[in-house]
Amino acid sequence: MSEFIIQNLQTIQRRIKAACEKANRNSEEVKLLLATKTVDAERIKFALQQGLNLVGENKVQELKQKGSMLQSLEAEVHFIGHLQTNKIKEVIKWATCIESIDRFALAEKLHNRLTLEQKTMDVFIQVNTSYEASKFGVAPEHALELIQQVAQLDTIRIKGLMTIGLFSEAPEKVRKCFRLLKDLQQQAFDLNLSNVDLQELSMGMSGDLEIAIEEGATIVRVGTAIFGERIYPDSYYWNEDTQIL
Numbered sequence: 343m344s345e346f347i348i349q350n351l352q353t354i355q356r357r358i359k360a361a362c363e364k365a366n367r368n369s370e371e372v373k374l375l376l377a378t379k380t381v382d383a384e385r386i387k388f389a390l391q392q393g394l395n396l397v398g399e400n401k402v403q404e405l406k407q408k409g410s411m412l413q414s415l416e417a418e419v420h421f422i423g424h425l426q427t428n429k430i431k432e433v434i435k436w437a438t439c440i441e442s443i444d445r446f447a448l449a450e451k452l453h454n455r456l457t458l459e460q461k462t463m464d465v466f467i468q469v470n471t472s473y474e475a476s477k478f479g480v481a482p483e484h485a486l487e488l489i490q491q492v493a494q495l496d497t498i499r500i501k502g503l504m505t506i507g508l509f510s511e512a513p514e515k516v517r518k519c520f521r522l523l524k525d526l527q528q529q530a531f532d533l534n535l536s537n538v539d540l541q542e543l544s545m546g547m548s549g550d551l552e553i554a555i556e557e558g559a560t561i562v563r564v565g566t567a568i569f570g571e572r573i574y575p576d577s578y579y580w581n582e583d584t585q586i587l
C-alpha cells in the first residue's frame with residue numbers, strides 16, 4: 343500500500359514539474375491538493391507524511407470522521423464538495439478553506455455563522471465552466487456579480503476561483519474551461535475590489551492537470567492518480583441527490 347502511494351506521488355510530482363517546465367512556470371507556484379474522498383485516515387496520513395500538507399474533502403460526513411486526524415497533522419483542509427447550508431457549522435469546525443462557494447445565499451449563511459463564532463474563513467468561488475447541469479458552480483456570466491456580493495461580507499476572504507473541467511477526451515474542450523476561469527480571474531482583478539485577493543486558481547485533476555497548469559492553475563486536486571480508483575461513482579460526490587444503493 344505505502345509503496346503504491348509513494349510511487350504514485352512521485353509520478354504526480356514529475357507530471358506537475360514537466361507541465362510547469364512546458365508552460366515556463368516555476369513548479370513552486372503549483373500546490374498539490376490530495377483529493378481524499380473515500381480514502382481512509384491511515385492512507386491520508388501516510389501521503390501527508392511524504393511532505394505534503396493540503397487535503398480536500400467532498401462530504402461533510404467524511405470531513406467529520408477525518409477532521410481531528412487532519413488537525414493533529416496541521417494539514418490545510420479545503421472543503422471541495424457541494425455544501426448545503428445546514429452543514430456549514432460542521433465545515434467551519436474542520437476546514438480551513440471552502441472552495442465551493444457558488445451562490446450568495448450560501449455565503450450569507452456562512453457569514454452569519456462566522457460572525458456568531460467571531461471567526462473568518464478563506465473561500466474560493468466555484469464556477470461551472472463546463473456548463474454541465476451535473477456540476478455545481480456559479481454560471482460564468484454570474485461569477486463576477488457573485489464575487490462582488492461575497493466581497494461585501496467581512497468574515498469571508500475570497501482567495502481564488504475553483505472549477506472542475508469538462509470530462510472529455512478532447513483536450514481543447516477541457517482547456518476552454520480552464521481558460522475561462524483564468525479570464526474570469528483577470529476580469530475580477532480589473533474590478534479592483536478591496537478585500538478580495540483572487541490569486542489562486544484551483545483547477546486540474548488526475549486526468550487533466552497538465553492542461554490546467556498550462557492555463558495557470560495554482561492548485562491541482564488529485565485523487566485517483568495517487569490513491570487508486572474509488573468504488574463510488576463521482577456523481578455521488580457531485581450531486582447531492584445521488585444515493586448509494
Ligand SMILES: *Cc1c(COP(=O)(O)O)cnc(C)c1O
Pocket residue numbers: 377379400422423506547548549563564565566567579
Ligand atoms: C474527486 C475530486 C477531485 C480529484 O479527482 P481525481 O480524478 O480522482 O483526481 C478533484 N476535485 C474535486 C472537486 C473532486 O471531487
